[in-house]
Amino acid sequence: MSFGCYKPPQNFRVPFASYVEHCRLLKDRWDESSIQFQEKVLSKAGMSQLTALPTSFHYLPPRITLQLERQECETVLFAAVDEILSSVNVKPHQIGVVVSNCSAFSPTPSMTSMIINKYKLPVDVKSYTLAGMGCSVGPLALDLAKRVLTIHRNKYALIVSTENLTRSLYFGNERSMLVTNCLFRVGGSAVLLSNKWADRKVAKYKIMYTARSHMGAIDMCYRSVYQEEDANGTVGVGLSKDLMKSAALALQHNMRILGPKVLPLSEIFLYTLNQLKVRFSAKGEAKQYIPNFKLAFDNICIHAGGTAVIRAMEKALDLPFKYSEPSHMTLYRFGNISSASIWYELAYEESKGRVKQGNRVWVVGLGSGFKCCSAYLKALKTMDMSCSSQCWSDTIAELPVELPSTSHHCH
Structure with missing residues (x-):
């Protein structure tokens, strides 16, 4: 039917100079050659100075805690879901299927449980949490939700997608592993599907x-x-x-x-x-x-x-x-x-x-x-x-x- 995307606030923005300066202030984490390598990757990455990192990265040293990992996930996904719900005539209690995907972060309770708890979804909601499946899983989650909706009639399905950067930060000097530090940035999406015949008039x-x-x-x-x-x-x-x-x-x-x-x-x-x-x-x-x-x-x-x-x-x-x-x-x-x-x-x-x-x-x-x-x-x-x-x-x-x-x- 529709989809929403998280837009990071201005205070999450991390210009390249700020990123490199933070790295240099953490000499016990990265040596100078690793910092120069990351600087080179950033300069050629095709990214602007507007990209953002979550709260945990703005501390010195970065704070890697389960609380901040969960906070990053909730901040991104709740904002994306709120954008969808504000644009369609669907109430949370009408959602019957939830699919979440995030490679690095798989907490207990699960990410789908976060959504179910926040929006008070019905007790019989079908939930699926996908983890460790990488950047390809957006269309894969769409395929899964589509298949579930072929079985359960007159339902809405919600798909939420993000990556948890707080969990993924690499504090080492192996170059093949440093590239992800430079490229991955905070973001997330929510997609709402419907198999109700009446929704064909409003679906995108x-x-x-x-x-x-x-x-x-x-x-x-x-x-x-x-x-x-x-x-x-x-x-x-x-x-x-x-x-x-x-x-x-x-x-x-x-x-x-x-x-x-x-x-x-x-x-x-x-x-x-x-x-x-x-x-x-x-x-x-x-x-x-x-x-x-x-x-x-x-x-x-x-x-x-x-x-x-x-x-x-x-x-x-x-x-x-x-x-x-x-x-x-x-x-x-x-x-x-x-x-x-x-x-x-x-x-x-x-x-x-x-x-x-x-x-x-x-x-x-x-x-x-x-x-x-x-x-x-x-x-x-x-x-x-x-x-x-x-x-x-x-x-x-x-x-x-x-x-x-x-x-x-x-x-």
Whole structure:
């Protein structure tokens, strides 16, 4: 039906100079070469000085407590849910399904229990808490909620997505683990779904298809984003050199699932012909044909994991900037906000007035596992800033901006 995105307050903002200064004041946590490395990543990350970090990071030294981890989660998710409930004629007691997703934070009681307690949801609510599933889980949670709604009739489903940065901060000097400190920023989203026939008149989108690809059976993909201890026993999430290759494999598999359902017959024919040619040609002689997904979709929202990831997807799908603009601008304004990023991107497209009735929207999540999950949404009405999330209200007129031509490899 609708969705909401958290907009961090101004006092959460952390300019690059402030971040680096804090690191230098914590000499017992990071050595000088690690600080210089983080400074270099920030300068090439395609992010602005407007990105935000939660309360815990603003203390010296940062305060990593369960209370602040929980506070970060509640602050973000409650604000996103409040934005939805203020824009639709749905009361909390009408919500019958809740799905939460957050990789690093899995408290007791669960994140879904936080939502149930705050909004006093009914006793028979069906709740699902997804943890450790990375940045791809936005469309995956959408797929789960959609499947639950096919069983339970006349229900509303609420999906909340965030990443907990208080829990995720890495206090070590392993470079592959330091990248996440630089890229991930505070953010979160809430999405409301309905299977009630009467809601078709007020709903913004209809879920047409979902596709999930999990490459975890391949060791290279499984280890490409991996949480472990460094040489000094400090826990962090490492990004391997095989990350981009893993993302490409997952995307290719996902396109094979979704392609036949969305592509015009001409593209399906060309792709089938190419597959036969590849199969019966000598190894390396025939090039793989990448179907033209621009013929299938009007708006594309690719997870804003980093400039390198977005540009790799541009190259793989042969996308001009107008299709990747929402991903680049979400990264620029908010940073990597994990599984919530696709909803900020869709809000960007709405705020720019680019989502018209009948538009076909493709949202693509990429993350650890390695997974690629995507969804095809059909716009049921024409949208603009007045009916979109207000997370872009203060910056949309100034965007897009010119971006640096190179970027550090990132998740």
